[in-house]
Amino acid sequence: MSRSKLPPADAVPEVAEEAAVPKVSPPARASIRDVAEAAGVSLKTVSRVINEDAAVRPEMRERVRQAIAALNYQSDPLARSLRSAHSFAIGLVYSNPNAQYLVSLQNGALSACREQGYGLQIHPCSTPAHGSVQELLALVQRSRLAGLVLAPPMSEQRELVEALVAHGVPLIRIVSAGDDPRDLDGCVRVNDRRAAHAITEHLIQLGHSRISFLWGEGYYESSIQRYAGFMDAMRDYGVEVDPALVLEGEFSFNSGFRRARKLLALASPPTAVFGSNDEIAAGVLAAARSVGFDVPGDLAIAGFEDSPFSQLTWPPLTTARQDTVEMGRRAALRLIERVRQTQSGKAVDPISEHFTPELVVRGSTAPPRRR
Structure with missing residues (x-):
């Protein structure tokens, strides 16, 4: 039985040469030239489609759009503005x-x-x-x-x-x-006015009549509209508004905290507070806790906007969701x-x-x- 001669350990075996097959893949960031080549049109045609030129034929426009989608091409708005x-x-x-x-x-x-x-x-x-x-x-x-x-x-x-x-x-x-x-x-x-009416109506229907309203900055129309909605609901239900319970301030946690401490020190404090936004309402909640008021048993609190403040407090705040x-x-x-x-x-x-x-x-x- 004959033995085949083994090649030296350091020899490199020959491999049959295969035909080179190019790998086609979209470029990392497709250019307008790539889109033109994929669609089989000129650079000018691609530019006209991107700029929504109505003179481009519908079938040509569709070819270019398909190429843009396939290559995930994203034009540079600034460069487009400079060229156009x-x-x-x-x-x-x-x-x-x-x-x-x-x-x-x-x-x-x-x-x-x-x-x-x-x-x-x-x-x-x-x-x-x-x-x-x-x-x-x-x-x-x-x-x-x-x-x-x-x-x-x-x-x-x-x-x-x-x-x-x-x-x-x-x-x-x-x-x-x-x-x-x-x-x-x-x-x-x-x-905002209609949403503020709904919040105030909710408090009234729960049985509250001493309801406080805490403004945000008066130069925001939202402050004006939310106060108007509060007043609308109080009038609609025949509930008297105590001027001592309506306080001006800012759309901030600290402003809500300071004003709530004043309200809760009154001989006849409110049973409910409507803050013009959730930051104010969160400040009211902190003030209530600081003086031993139970929320919502001793004091009901509502805010506005459905910001993270409304969901990170305990209890979470009743509010108006704004998308x-x-x-x-x-x-x-x-x-x-x-x-x-x-x-x-x-x-x-x-x-x-x-x-x-x-x-x-x-x-x-x-x-x-x-x-």
Whole structure:
């Protein structure tokens, strides 16, 4: 039996050469050239489809869109704006210290911009009076913004709004309003008045008659509308309002705490407190605990907005749920719609969105305990 000769240990075995098969995979970040090659069209055609040129044939537009989807191509709004006579970015302007409100609003606006291929620039103003017409016009020109979403309280400054409109800046405003149908064009309207009525009605129907209302800052229209809703419900049910139980202040935990300590020191304290937002209501809850009041047995507490404050307290707060993310999203979508109408030379349609915060009953409210 013959033995086959073994190759040396360091020999490299020969492998039959295979035909090279290129591996095709989408690039890490697809370019407009990749889209053109995939669709079999020119770069100009892809650009016209991205810029929504109506002259592109429907079948050609569909080929390009399929290629964009297959490659997950994302255009750069700033680069598009620089190449085009039109802008593909909008701004969100605010001067609101409520971090949770702002984050939710920004997330909603950003989702709409990504969906529509637009960029979003956030512009804070330190105070409501800080946001001058000149500042915002400079922002629009410097950043080549197609329009602005104005959040409260910037959106409620009539002179500012009228001046921006006079300079041709497309706007959508997020505003607090009641059932008054006037002046709603270009607005995302939040019916704080109706929601505040529902909260107050809930407290009255539980059996409370000594109900306190704690304002936020008076220059916010939401403060005015929520107080109006409170007064509406008190009148509707024939419940007397004690002026000593209605206190001005700020939309903050500390302001709610300080005012609640004053209320609870009264000879005849309230049996229920309606804070204009959840931070105020959380401050009231802390004040009640600090002086030995049981919540909700000795004191029922309600807030507004359904922020994390309302769910992190114990008991969790009765409140009015406000979908701030969706409000921001709708505002950005309506602004982009208005911008496109303006850019195409079409008549601008009246635009209005309506939201009514929904009453959410939790453990912080109950019938009054007989003192």
